[in-house]
Amino acid sequence: MSFAPRPAVQPWARVNKSRRMQVILASVIPAVIAISAIFLGLDRSVTLVAIFLPLQVLAASYVGFTAFGKRGVGDAVLIVFISFFAAFVLVLLSSVLFSLVTQGAKALSWTFVSQNNIYVSNTTSLDYGGVGHAIVGTVLIVGLTTIVTVPLGIAMAIYLTQSQSKIKNLIRTLTQAISGLPSVVAGLFIFSMTITFSWQKSGVMGSMALLPLMLPTVARVAEEALRLVPVDLRYAALALGAPNYRAFFQVILPAAKSGLITAILLGVARIIGETAPILLTVPINNGTSWNIFSGNIMTLPAYIYGYLSSLFSTSQNRAWGGALVLMILVAILFTTTRILTRPKSIKSKPTKQKARK
Amino acid sequence: MSDSSATKPAPVRRKLSAGPLSTGDKWFFRTTSIAANFAFVLVAFILIFLFIQAAPALSSQGLPFIFGTTWDNTADPIVMQIGPMIWGSLLIGAVGVLFATPLAISLSYLIVFMLPKRLSSVATNLVDLLAALPSVIIGLWGLFVFSPVASEWASVINSYLGWFPLFHVDTADNGFSGSPFIAGWIVAIMIVPIITSITREVFSQLDRDLINGALALGGSRLSTLRRVILPTSSGAIIGGVLLGLGRALGETVAIFYVLQLTFDINWGQILEPKGGAVASMILAKFGEATPAEVSGLMASGLILFVLTLGINFIASVIVNRAQPWRKNQ
Numbered sequence: 001m002s003f004a005p006r007p008a009v010q011p012w013a014r015v016n017k018s019r020r021m022q023v024i025l026a027s028v029i030p031a032v033i034a035i036s037a038i039f040l041g042l043d044r045s046v047t048l049v050a051i052f053l054p055l056q057v058l059a060a061s062y063v064g065f066t067a068f069g070k071r072g073v074g075d076a077v078l079i080v081f082i083s084f085f086a087a088f089v090l091v092l093l094s095s096v097l098f099s100l101v102t103q104g105a106k107a108l109s110w111t112f113v114s115q116n117n118i119y120v121s122n123t124t125s126l127d128y129g130g131v132g133h134a135i136v137g138t139v140l141i142v143g144l145t146t147i148v149t150v151p152l153g154i155a156m157a158i159y160l161t162q163s164q165s166k167i168k169n170l171i172r173t174l175t176q177a178i179s180g181l182p183s184v185v186a187g188l189f190i191f192s193m194t195i196t197f198s199w200q201k202s203g204v205m206g207s208m209a210l211l212p213l214m215l216p217t218v219a220r221v222a223e224e225a226l227r228l229v230p231v232d233l234r235y236a237a238l239a240l241g242a243p244n245y246r247a248f249f250q251v252i253l254p255a256a257k258s259g260l261i262t263a264i265l266l267g268v269a270r271i272i273g274e275t276a277p278i279l280l281t282v283p284i285n286n287g288t289s290w291n292i293f294s295g296n297i298m299t300l301p302a303y304i305y306g307y308l309s310s311l312f313s314t315s316q317n318r319a320w321g322g323a324l325v326l327m328i329l330v331a332i333l334f335t336t337t338r339i340l341t342r343p344k345s346i347k348s349k350p351t352k353q354k355a356r357k
Numbered sequence: 358m359s360d361s362s363a364t365k366p367a368p369v370r371r372k373l374s375a376g377p378l379s380t381g382d383k384w385f386f387r388t389t390s391i392a393a394n395f396a397f398v399l400v401a402f403i404l405i406f407l408f409i410q411a412a413p414a415l416s417s418q419g420l421p422f423i424f425g426t427t428w429d430n431t432a433d434p435i436v437m438q439i440g441p442m443i444w445g446s447l448l449i450g451a452v453g454v455l456f457a458t459p460l461a462i463s464l465s466y467l468i469v470f471m472l473p474k475r476l477s478s479v480a481t482n483l484v485d486l487l488a489a490l491p492s493v494i495i496g497l498w499g500l501f502v503f504s505p506v507a508s509e510w511a512s513v514i515n516s517y518l519g520w521f522p523l524f525h526v527d528t529a530d531n532g533f534s535g536s537p538f539i540a541g542w543i544v545a546i547m548i549v550p551i552i553t554s555i556t557r558e559v560f561s562q563l564d565r566d567l568i569n570g571a572l573a574l575g576g577s578r579l580s581t582l583r584r585v586i587l588p589t590s591s592g593a594i595i596g597g598v599l600l601g602l603g604r605a606l607g608e609t610v611a612i613f614y615v616l617q618l619t620f621d622i623n624w625g626q627i628l629e630p631k632g633g634a635v636a637s638m639i640l641a642k643f644g645e646a647t648p649a650e651v652s653g654l655m656a657s658g659l660i661l662f663v664l665t666l667g668i669n670f671i672a673s674v675i676v677n678r679a680q681p682w683r684k685n686q
Contacts (some may be wrong), residue, residue, distance in 0.1 A: 045510050074577025087550075092546055093487050096498045103501075139684070155392030163390065166549055174396045174678060178670035180600060181662070182607025183492075184636045185403065188658035192406040213529040243378075245385035273491020276640055283676045290614035301493050301610075308497055308614065316501070334489050338482060353463075 005033065017067070019067055026063045030055035056080050058176065097327075103322025107317045109242040117286040117298070120308045122312040131322050133288040134303040138329075140298060141282070141290045142272050144207040145214055149266050153218030157263075158248065160219070161226045162234075172223075179216035186212050187280030194281070201283045203292025209277035218267040225259020226252060265340075269333040274324055275301035395496060405596075414649070422656060428620050430650055437653035441622040443660065445537065445633025449612065450605040451625055452541025453548060454598055460545070461552035462594070466582065468553075469560040481557070488550030496611040499543045504615055507542055508533035511628045512639035513558075524595060525626050535630040537618030543611050548601035555597035559590040562682055592679035599672030603665045609636040635661045 034052035038044055042051070064072030112130035120129035135240050159165075160172055190209040194201060229252050237247035253260070278299050284306065285296035300322055307319040415422060418437055425438025464484060468477045511533035518524045526533070533539075563586060571581040587594070614632045618641055619631040639654050639661075646654060 071577035074579035078579040082463040159389040160395035173673040176673035180603040180669035184609040192410040275493040
């Protein structure tokens with residue numbers, strides 16, 4: 001048996017200049033053809049799917065074939081399709097954000113943020129009226145839910161990380177299953193309670209309806225955060241004679257602080273835009289109300305919902321403006337969590353972080 | 358010294374037990390276990406209270422409530438049947454999952470295997486941002502921005518592939534907005550982040566030696582994805598897809614705006630502007646519902662809850678089983 005002669009193609013050799021040119025041409029030519037096809041009057045989506053994509057696949061496969069032979073074709077096809085799909089999702093996301101900002105900016109002003117909706121009709125100019133009352137209501141209702149849910153969720157997370165009980169996995173699975181609870185069912189649940197006990201609809205009912213939606217998020221993220229604290233820290237505290245609760249409050253809690261704050265913020269971001277439970281349990285109001293225990297109170301999602309189906313253009317502008325305000329609140333929460341969860345290697349297990357990437 | 362020790366009684370032998378010793382610990386663990394068991398209480402409460410209010414409708418309508426196709430609140434006795442809504446929910450969920458799965462797998466592959474580290478964390482953040490968009494905002498965007506574009510896609514698909522039953526449309530003059538196709542896209546946008554987050558985690562935990570081995574044996578990226586990566590992570594992907602399906606079935610407000618709700622059952626012509634969704638139907642009918650209808654809506658909610666809880670529970674079991682590295686503590 002003799003060794004095969006050394007192949008002429010060396011896969012490990014660096015890509016040379018002419019090949020780089022090929023790659024550039026292969027990415028540019030299909031785009032040029034597609035754009036000229038659009039200018040010639042072909043439908044945009046048809047061009048994209050029926051002309052651009054096949055051409056791009058062909059061109060990339062050709063370059064891949066000349067570079068790496070048969071396996072280059074597989075590489076090229078996969079890369080083209082994956083980039084196409086990813087770009088598609090990116091386009092959708094940017095379209096949502098772009099239309100929110102451009103449409104919402106028409107309504108957004110200091111008046112819009114500070115005033116309420118009294119004496120505002122569908123044709124009232126955008127100079128009057130706004131979402132001030134809805135911001136107040138949303139903050140109060142979501143705040144109450146947060147105050148109740150956060151201790152509950154964190155206690156749940158402690159149980160899931162520290163106890164040795166056998167039903168732990170069942171509880172974890174059930175919590176994950178509840179996280180997919182349809183929001184309208186959460187609303188119906190509380191609405192059913194109000195009928196059964198003949199309670200009045202109010203802001204508190206809205207807070208209660210949001211609780212089952214927020215709890216799984218808080219519990220899950222808090223569990224992840226507690227899990228990142230090295231278990232040796234806890235054992236050291238216990239070995240020094242600390243009871244479990246002091247080990248938690250004085251050792252684990254400070255170490256997991258930023259993760260737990262992230263859990264809270266993600267939970268708030270999850271429920272702040274929930275519409276269906278609010279619509280089913282909170283009576284709407286055009287004026288500002290600070291009382292969530294009785295009477296009508298307005299929320300941002302209900303405001304958007306109310307103006308969305310109207311045919312008047314100012315009403316639609318109001319809906320977009322409310323949505324932009326809501327999105328700004330979500331974005332603030334989101335950015336804060338990103339800043340808090342920026343990787344800090346001291347606090348987490350080095351092996352775990354490596355594996356988790 | 359010695360006589361004082363003689364008067365002292367012998368110290369009580371310390372009890373050895375697995376439970377917490379101090380009172381503070383007992384309360385600590387009692388509180389946390391009550392909180393944890395609140396998950397069971399919550400599910401039980403939702404079932405009980407929905408059932409209390411749903412019982413009149415369920416007993417008066419019987420089994421046709423699920424399979425029938427009429428909702429008539431003027432009839433005496435009132436007729437409430439939500440067959441088209443349940444089928445519509447499943448259809449939209451299936452369409453949404455069909456669109457979302459390739460997108461989510463592509464995003465995960467891109468994030469884990471293709472992008473440099475910095476860009477991949479940017480991409481992860483963008484996907485998380487997509488997950489953070491409230492559904493009312495997706496609904497607003499879907500109604501004013503996405504529906505016109507997607508109905509143009511639908512008309513193109515219909516004009517070329519209209520002979521195929523799935524893309525056939527009976528009444529083309531109504532336009533193409535309000536179809537399960539568009540609702541499916543809206544749902545897909547909302548469940549892409551869910552599937553992506555699970556798929557991405559599994560991909561990043563895959564054994565790199567396995568992938569490098571496949572590449573060294575002469576496989577291309579495509580064959581490695583098909584023969585190595587997808588088979589080894591299929592469990593978690595299926596779990597993620599089921600979680601997405603559960604979310605899709607329960608999606609309320611976003612679908613409410615983009616779907617034409619009819620009680621005329623749409624078996625699978627996804628471009629036809631008629632469809633159903635249990636959750637959106639509840640929202641649509643809730644405003645001016647009579648007490649008898651409210652009971653029917655509660656029953657619909659009960660069915661939706663049982664359906665989604667079942668799917669989500671199975672999905673969570675599959676996902677937990679497919680992520681053994683999460684159990685190491």
